[in-house]
Amino acid sequence: MGETSINFAKASSAALQDQQLRGNFRRAMDGLMSKRAVQFADTAEWNGVRTLGASVRLRALSKLPELLEKLEANCTKNGIQVHWASTIDEANAIVLSIMQRVNAKLVVKGKSMVSEEMHLNAFLEKHGIESLESDLGEYIVQLDEAMPSHIIMPAIHMNTKQIAHLFKQKIKEAEYTEDVAQLTDLARRVLRKKFATADVGISGVNMAVAETGTLCLVENEGNGRMSTTVPPVHIAVMGLEKVVEKLEDVPPVISLLTRSATAQPITTYVNMISSPRKEGEKDGPNEIHLVILDNGRSGIYADEELRNTLRCIRCGACMNHCPVYTKVGGHAYQAPYPGPIGSILMPQVEGLEKRGELPHACTMCNACVEICPVKIPIVEIMGRLRSEAVHPGDAVRGAGSHASKAEAMVWKGWSMTYASPLAYQFATALLAKLGNAAPTSLPLLKEWTNVRAKPRFANRTLHALAREKGIPDV
Amino acid sequence: MSESRNAILGKLRAGRDAHPLTPPESDFAVLRNKRWDGAERLERIKRMMEAVHTEFLETTEADWPADVQAFLKAQGTRNLLFGPATEAGGRLSAEWAEGGPELIPYADRVETFKERLFDGIDAGITTTLGAIADTGSLIVWPTPEEPRLMSLVPHMHLALLRADALYDTFWQAMTENRWADGMPTNALLISGPSKTADIEQTLAYGVHGPKRLVVVIIR
Numbered sequence: 001m002g003e004t005s006i007n008f009a010k011a012s013s014a015a016l017q018d019q020q021l022r023g024n025f026r027r028a029m030d031g032l033m034s035k036r037a038v039q040f041a042d043t044a045e046w047n048g049v050r051t052l053g054a055s056v057r058l059r060a061l062s063k064l065p066e067l068l069e070k071l072e073a074n075c076t077k078n079g080i081q082v083h084w085a086s087t088i089d090e091a092n093a094i095v096l097s098i099m100q101r102v103n104a105k106l107v108v109k110g111k112s113m114v115s116e117e118m119h120l121n122a123f124l125e126k127h128g129i130e131s132l133e134s135d136l137g138e139y140i141v142q143l144d145e146a147m148p149s150h151i152i153m154p155a156i157h158m159n160t161k162q163i164a165h166l167f168k169q170k171i172k173e174a175e176y177t178e179d180v181a182q183l184t185d186l187a188r189r190v191l192r193k194k195f196a197t198a199d200v201g202i203s204g205v206n207m208a209v210a211e212t213g214t215l216c217l218v219e220n221e222g223n224g225r226m227s228t229t230v231p232p233v234h235i236a237v238m239g240l241e242k243v244v245e246k247l248e249d250v251p252p253v254i255s256l257l258t259r260s261a262t263a264q265p266i267t268t269y270v271n272m273i274s275s276p277r278k279e280g281e282k283d284g285p286n287e288i289h290l291v292i293l294d295n296g297r298s299g300i301y302a303d304e305e306l307r308n309t310l311r312c313i314r315c316g317a318c319m320n321h322c323p324v325y326t327k328v329g330g331h332a333y334q335a336p337y338p339g340p341i342g343s344i345l346m347p348q349v350e351g352l353e354k355r356g357e358l359p360h361a362c363t364m365c366n367a368c369v370e371i372c373p374v375k376i377p378i379v380e381i382m383g384r385l386r387s388e389a390v391h392p393g394d395a396v397r398g399a400g401s402h403a404s405k406a407e408a409m410v411w412k413g414w415s416m417t418y419a420s421p422l423a424y425q426f427a428t429a430l431l432a433k434l435g436n437a438a439p440t441s442l443p444l445l446k447e448w449t450n451v452r453a454k455p456r457f458a459n460r461t462l463h464a465l466a467r468e469k470g471i472p473d474v
Numbered sequence: 475m476s477e478s479r480n481a482i483l484g485k486l487r488a489g490r491d492a493h494p495l496t497p498p499e500s501d502f503a504v505l506r507n508k509r510w511d512g513a514e515r516l517e518r519i520k521r522m523m524e525a526v527h528t529e530f531l532e533t534t535e536a537d538w539p540a541d542v543q544a545f546l547k548a549q550g551t552r553n554l555l556f557g558p559a560t561e562a563g564g565r566l567s568a569e570w571a572e573g574g575p576e577l578i579p580y581a582d583r584v585e586t587f588k589e590r591l592f593d594g595i596d597a598g599i600t601t602t603l604g605a606i607a608d609t610g611s612l613i614v615w616p617t618p619e620e621p622r623l624m625s626l627v628p629h630m631h632l633a634l635l636r637a638d639a640l641y642d643t644f645w646q647a648m649t650e651n652r653w654a655d656g657m658p659t660n661a662l663l664i665s666g667p668s669k670t671a672d673i674e675q676t677l678a679y680g681v682h683g684p685k686r687l688v689v690v691i692i693r
């Protein structure tokens with residue numbers, strides 16, 4: 001992965017011009033927000049389960065290395081083979097070596113954000129293995145050769161008409177229809193054949209239970225169950241933060257996850273997998289592999305404040321409620337994780353050189369913090385990353401990479417002016433007289449006035465007005 | 475890649491030890507206090523599951539095999555996949571009357587049965603370990619006698635639920651029955667037929683799993 005900076009500003013201003021896209025997002029997000037609110041209408045219950053959920057995640061983080069060892073021991077005892085990967089290259093290599101050993105040609109995938117982080121599909125295609133997304137939203141996005149625009153609803157940026165055209169164009173047996181039931185049924189027919197013939201199934205993990213060596217997956221479609229049951233080999237990929245200590249920690253987290261994500265009391269399926277096919281069992285994979293991925297997470301973990309990023313249960317609620325995300329959509333972030341969580345996670349995973357712009361994609365309105373089911377202080381971390389980006393340090397990769405001499409000088413001048421009453425009076429008096437004459441083409445002013453009117457300076461300062469009213473200066 | 479293993483764990487340990495974290499106590503009272511009385515539980519389960527298109531068939535211990543057969547016949551179902559070695563399976567084959575639908579045992583390993591399973595089966599029937607009032611969910615633990623795909627691949631899934639095997643919450647079901655002492659290969663909660671809202675937030679049923687879920691309540 002190169003270190004070239006990703007241009008969020010440019011992509012988002014393009015997205016803002018796209019009325020169709022904005023309409024698609026606005027409708028979807030409004031629906032999600034109001035439905036979620038109904039799920040958590042009982043405030044006492046919400047507070048109780050949220051506090052419990054946050055404690056479960058914090059307890060897991062407090063014992064993270066021990067729990068991962070325990071998870072590994074229990075999975076191994078159950079017959080699940082555990083692999084560790086420091087980087088996405090390592091994780092991809094592990095997956096590939098399993099595939100090559102079983103001579104896999106076709107892979108069916110359940111939805112997994114970590115596999116998006118790994119760019120696994122592209123990697124497998126490069127090695128001659130067909131990797132097919134089976135979650136309907138992911139399938140649509142894959143047919144469109146695009147990226148998911150939301151971590152829960154990957155194809156939320158498209159409307160039915162666009163999907164109807166896409167299916168007609170990309171699926172051989174497709175007749176043009178805008179009937180959602182028929183489109184869904186078409187995908188069912190196409191993908192069932194693939195489930196039946198796939199050599200390997202890949203899934204993510206919503207939670208891994210250290211106590212029992214159990215992988216938990218939540219889903220509505222059944223494609224996750226298909227991918228983890230029908231093919232002879234199942235490979236699960238997870239970020240190392242996904243572990244919880246006890247089995248009883250699962251219910252509160254699932255309850256928060258499904259209600260926050262799609263406003264359902266529970267998903268259609270909660271799938272708990274603890275071992276490959278045992279002696280005498282008639283179906284299920286013969287092999288299960290669990291790949292535990294670090295990819296920068298251990299670095300995030302080392303910092304007391306940034307560590308909170310790892311509490312995330314990937315519910316996507318912060319996206320749905322974010323005034324920036326809901327306007328520009330997921331693609332502008334050009335990242336597997338968009339929205340508020342993406343804006344704090346991506347810079348930490350991929351470095352501030354590349355992702356330094358994202359912490360600025362935030363109005364600091366705090367909406368995400370208020371609805372985050374595990375109480376992540378997203379906005380504080382956003383502020384911290386802004387500051388890391390301009391101060392050399394070792395907490396985050398690429399710290400200091402966005403430092404600019406001009407900006408530093410402006411702030412220095414600003415603080416000197418504000419520290420001295422004389423300098424302050426002089427500066428404000430000067431702006432009152434000459435501010436309005438400043439041309440909009442001045443460097444910093446230009447960016448501001450590009451899309452906004454130039455602020456008008458009052459011709460008398462506030463101090464002067466106050467003095468007139470008899471209010472003393474000090 | 476044990477090098478990576480040790481590097482990752484070493485880094486995590488160093489990070490944690492430099493800044494240990496004291497988590498707040500986990501207070502499960504919010505789950506413990508979720509209670510419904512006997513009759514309310516079943517009503518709630520029905521209401522919640524019906525809201526996501528689950529169907530219900532009320533019957534009795536004596537009549538359920540005949541009632542299931544009559545129901546499937548009326549639906550025009552061609553065949554029913556069942557586990558012959560379970561007690562329920564024994565009753566189905568003993569009490570199944572002439573005239574269809576055809577009873578198909580899941581008796582072989584999936585490798586020899588896959589084509590038939592994916593292509594020619596209309597319905598599958600399984601037992602359950604009960605249901606959960608809080609969320610309207612069935613508890614299903616597949617076994618060698620009732621394999622995992624029975625509740626997934628057939629277009630219709632029938633699930634036998636005893637009207638007295640009800641729990642308040644998922645948490646209650648797993649703690650009371652001490653699931654943590656030994657999890658099965660696969661444990662499931664099933665709360666409706668397969669569904670999706672991935673096309674413009676419009677709900678559609680039967681995307682990859684069963685299109686219909688019929689809960690057979692046995693009183």
Ligand code: SF4
Pocket residue numbers: 260311312313314315316317318319340341368371372373374375376378
């Ligand atoms: S940061 Fe919070 S709200 Fe956002 S996805 Fe993670 S858990 Fe959900």
